Amino acid sequence: MKDIKKITCIGAGYVGGPTMSVIAQKNPNVEITVVDLNEQRIAAWNDADLSKLPVYEPGLDAVVGEARGRNLFFSTDVDKAIDEADMIFISVNTPTKTYGKGKGQAADLKFIELCARQIAAVAKSDKIVVEKSTLPVRTAEALKSILDHTGNGVNFHILSNPEFLAEGTAVTDLHNPDRVLIGGEDAEAIEALVQVYEAWVPRERILTTNLWSSELSKLVANAFLAQRVSSINAISELCEVTGANVDEVAHAIGKDSRIGSKFLKASVGFGGSCFQKDILNLVYIARSYHLDAVADYWEQVILLNDHQKTRFAERIIKTMYNTVNGKQIAFLGWAFKKDTNDTRESAAIYVADHLLDEEASIIVYDPKVTAEQIYRDLDYLGTRTAEENRRLVTVVNTPTEAVTGAHAIAILTEWDEFKDYDWASIKEGMKRPSFLFDGRKLLNGAELQKIGFSYYAIGE
Numbered sequence: 001m002k003d004i005k006k007i008t009c010i011g012a013g014y015v016g017g018p019t020m021s022v023i024a025q026k027n028p029n030v031e032i033t034v035v036d037l038n039e040q041r042i043a044a045w046n047d048a049d050l051s052k053l054p055v056y057e058p059g060l061d062a063v064v065g066e067a068r069g070r071n072l073f074f075s076t077d078v079d080k081a082i083d084e085a086d087m088i089f090i091s092v093n094t095p096t097k098t099y100g101k102g103k104g105q106a107a108d109l110k111f112i113e114l115c116a117r118q119i120a121a122v123a124k125s126d127k128i129v130v131e132k133s134t135l136p137v138r139t140a141e142a143l144k145s146i147l148d149h150t151g152n153g154v155n156f157h158i159l160s161n162p163e164f165l166a167e168g169t170a171v172t173d174l175h176n177p178d179r180v181l182i183g184g185e186d187a188e189a190i191e192a193l194v195q196v197y198e199a200w201v202p203r204e205r206i207l208t209t210n211l212w213s214s215e216l217s218k219l220v221a222n223a224f225l226a227q228r229v230s231s232i233n234a235i236s237e238l239c240e241v242t243g244a245n246v247d248e249v250a251h252a253i254g255k256d257s258r259i260g261s262k263f264l265k266a267s268v269g270f271g272g273s274c275f276q277k278d279i280l281n282l283v284y285i286a287r288s289y290h291l292d293a294v295a296d297y298w299e300q301v302i303l304l305n306d307h308q309k310t311r312f313a314e315r316i317i318k319t320m321y322n323t324v325n326g327k328q329i330a331f332l333g334w335a336f337k338k339d340t341n342d343t344r345e346s347a348a349i350y351v352a353d354h355l356l357d358e359e360a361s362i363i364v365y366d367p368k369v370t371a372e373q374i375y376r377d378l379d380y381l382g383t384r385t386a387e388e389n390r391r392l393v394t395v396v397n398t399p400t401e402a403v404t405g406a407h408a409i410a411i412l413t414e415w416d417e418f419k420d421y422d423w424a425s426i427k428e429g430m431k432r433p434s435f436l437f438d439g440r441k442l443l444n445g446a447e448l449q450k451i452g453f454s455y456y457a458i459g460e
């Protein structure tokens, strides 16, 4: 197999954009083109002002600044990029199906299939096709079948190379991955991709497996991580009624090296584009093989997460004398975690929806999320009309506007800046009693109570 000279990535989203930027940064001799159908998105990736990149990630502007125009290009010309590439990454979105068989559980593979058909139609030379998107196990088989049956008689080698970066830390995760996983059947194709990563990742951290192990490992990794969050969140409810403190419990169990200390932070519930989708996918696969005990086990991780979000909203309502009608509730944070502008499946959306059912008046401040995105998230739920959402929800650009005159504050995202606010003066500007519901257990409760807040945190 010849050296890889040109790489194309289809999909310039949260995964494709940062991943290709780092591959380009570390492989200056490989030309990388990231293509997307979304013209606005590509224009933003090409914006001379690096603060306007469509994905906010700490450190990403510097990486793009270094490689863009040298060996990193963003384009909407998908056919040309496919034609010229030796290796093509598929990094398009694979949302949960919203229609038909497997609705609400299975992954929707229509974007993947469109990519495969386009690659098959365009390719005039042999290509290595790399699955970067998270996919159900055995998708590679379908990909291969489409490529081989509709192509121009050229050879396709399929690899699975799941991405493990977490949003908010994408650049450091990519620069220093715990492992890179490559699944495939053809040794030469695998080696070609190993070489791309070897430019900066030590060889012993590059794991190679068969295709199916690689595909399944991605789903299982996310399921295990999400399961830890649901496990500690289940314990948080128990702590609230028994007088134990969930952070103390997490610290105590995390010291056991068999358990480990990471991913034990109790919260209002996990969000993000991956955890729920990948578990639903795992559940769907298990059920399709009639493994009901397995499916039920993993489904519980999601049910508990839904319970945690509902429980937080109900706690707010109950504490505020069983009515939030017309009361101003300031939401600090809307993103699904700190240091990202991504809101997919964010707990804030579901907590807001619950409170809006009770006619609360919500004012949102998030350092990175736009008003358009917040309304889009609420409208997408379809619970009420767009007009109703705009009547009940206001989005502001400063925390002061959100909290002034508020009956309550709810912390939904663990942004660092919230810790540094002048909480005493915030308290002065609020209605009394001044409620503070800390969905991230972010602030110092004892201090806030001293200031005069009625403070409630998850798990204490």
Ligand code: UDX
Binding pocket: none
């Ligand atoms: C356990 C706890 O480890 C210990 O900290 C606590 O004080 C008492 O309970 P123990 O039951 O003696 O200790 O053994 P452990 O090594 O934890 O194994 C428990 C069971 O799990 C065994 O049947 C073991 O075979 C099984 N196991 C353990 C697995 O099947 N797979 C594993 O990866 C680990």
Ligand code: UDX
Binding pocket: 163, 164, 165, 166, 167, 168, 222, 225, 229, 262, 263, 264, 265, 266, 267, 268, 269, 270, 271, 272, 273, 274, 275, 336, 337, 338
């Ligand atoms: C996750 C995986 O971590 C990553 O490896 C995979 O590639 C994609 O999915 P991501 O969703 O970006 O990454 O963020 P992550 O840090 O895993 O957080 C997911 C959610 O869990 C967030 O809402 C976060 O706030 C929540 N969480 C995480 C907790 O509530 N408590 C924790 O201890 C950790």
Ligand code: ADP
Binding pocket: 010, 011, 012, 013, 014, 015, 016, 035, 036, 037, 038, 041, 078, 091, 092, 093, 094, 111, 114, 115, 133, 273
């Ligand atoms: P992820 O988090 O997996 O990166 P995103 O939704 O952020 O998901 O990004 C996926 C991108 O893939 C979107 O920008 C979408 O426009 C793009 N895309 C989907 N299908 C195609 C296709 N057939 N050709 C080119 N781009 C596509």
